[in-house]
Amino acid sequence: MxxxxxxxxxxxxxxxxxxxxxxxxxxxxxxxxxxxxxxxxxxxxxxxxxxxxxxxxxxxxxxxxxxxxxxxxxxxxxxxxxxxxxxxxxxxxxxxxxxxxxxxxxxxxxxxxxxxxxxxxxxxxxxxxxxxxxxxxxxxxxxxxxxxxxxxxxxxxxxxxxxxxxxxILNGFQGYSKVGVRNAMVISVASACLAVDKATAQVRLALGAVGPTIIRCRDTEQWLSAQVDVTASVFSNAAAKEFGRRAALEARPIDDHRSTAEYRRHAISVLAERLLLKANS
Ligand SMILES: Cc1cc2nc3c(=O)[nH]c(=O)nc-3n(C[C@H](O)[C@H](O)[C@H](O)COP(=O)(O)OP(=O)(O)OC[C@H]3O[C@@H](n4cnc5c(N)ncnc54)[C@H](O)[C@@H]3O)c2cc1C
Incomplete structure (x- = not known):
């Protein structure tokens, strides 16, 4: 070598x-x-x-x-x-x-x-x-x-x-969350990054560990933009729940040694919902 x-x-x-x-x-x-x-x-x-x-x-x-x-x-x-x-x-x-x-x-x-x-x-x-x-x-x-x-x-x-x-560099909330089999030193079982871009009135959501590539949830992003004024960054509990549900539908998880696909999908719905609620200004 x-x-x-x-x-x-x-x-x-x-x-x-x-x-x-x-x-x-x-x-x-x-x-x-x-x-x-x-x-x-x-x-x-x-x-x-x-x-x-x-x-x-x-x-x-x-x-x-x-x-x-x-x-x-x-x-x-x-x-x-x-x-x-x-x-x-x-x-x-x-x-x-x-x-x-x-x-x-x-x-x-x-x-x-x-x-x-x-x-x-x-x-x-x-x-x-x-x-x-x-x-x-x-x-x-x-x-x-x-x-x-x-x-x-x-x-x-x-x-x-x-x-x-x-x-x-965006103007607006951004956050990253992941779920693993324990709290530290762990590879993601499901992860999500949410970024608010007030300049374009967009909320962007990307998912990790639930598909062959990182997944951008374009449909969920568009749905949210049609529902609320993103620049005001006021997201209701109901909107956040539906946001999470839609994000989970865009995930393409598999069963493997770290998790079942079903759990991964559920984790994404929770991560996306919580991240959107955190984005409330
Ligand atoms: C105990 C442990 C825990 C870990 N936990 C996590 C974790 O929680 N989350 C996580 O995401 N990862 C984790 N990892 C994986 C790893 O730390 C990350 O993927 C890290 O980002 C790899 O960076 P590196 O510089 O060490 O890459 P290297 O090992 O040096 O390289 C990784 C690959 O990238 C290529 N590469 C490196 N630099 C370049 C370049 N400039 N251009 C082109 N190709 C390049 C290499 O050729 C190789 O194929 C963990 C690893 C270990 C050992």
Missing amino acids: TVTVATNLADALAALRATPEARLLQGGTDTMVEINFNHYKPEHIVALRKVEELRSFSIQEDKGEIFIGSGVPYQTLENDPFLTLLPALAQASRTVGSPQIRAAGSLGGNLGTCSPAGDGLPVLSALDAIVHLRSVDDSRDVLFHDFMTGVKRNTRKPDEIITGVTVP
Whole structure:
């Protein structure tokens, strides 16, 4: 096995171009589990941990958005300025694993793995984030919805590195909740991110762990917009209950070792209802 420890993005991209089958390694919190359990034996590794360009973030106030490098760890994302500007991302980051996992694990790794249970992904969906990809001679920007194509599948090409995401800063409530088999160190059985965008009078809802991809509940969102003035952010108990019921219908859960599909659907109805009630101003 060869291991290339890149110290800048250009070197990392060149190493990946030379061995496109290489496994990129950021925090290693997904990859090392696969290797340790003998589920995967990479021939080449390109380690990104020392690539500073991937570990920074910038707030573009004029555009109302934040660029987050793919290597920024959750331990950064769970605190300010994210807590204030992207609270749903901060909340989701705080639910990931343990402090040790959050010190190493990154949003780039969550995107690289693309598990439907990845806690960062419903947030990127609800906030309409853009994923940035680079290769030696090309760069492209892909809406998160077009990036994730299935369970652990995405549109990244073998010679591309995810450099980061751009996330719009919205005016309005946002929240993330998940259900697992216990309260800490747990992979989601069902999760939901709700974001109110007062500028477009939209409530956006994205679901995790209840389908092959993250699910945006477009029908439920439209139904709510037709019922209430979203800019006023006053949601009745009845509207919230119906919102939850409709969201559960948009879920596509399966039975597996973590949960039954029926329980997952029920969990989504509760999560969506509670998140909408929390959005009451
Ligand atoms: C004990 C434990 C608890 C966990 N709990 C949670 C949890 O609660 N919620 C959750 O969502 N996840 C959880 N995870 C999974 C993991 O921590 C996350 O998925 C994390 O985001 C992975 O980030 P990483 O930087 O460690 O990725 P890595 O393991 O380094 O990489 C993961 C994948 O992404 C690819 N990749 C990494 N960086 C890039 C890049 N820049 N461009 C392209 N591809 C890239 C890698 O090649 C690999 O395929 C847990 C893991 C463990 C071991």
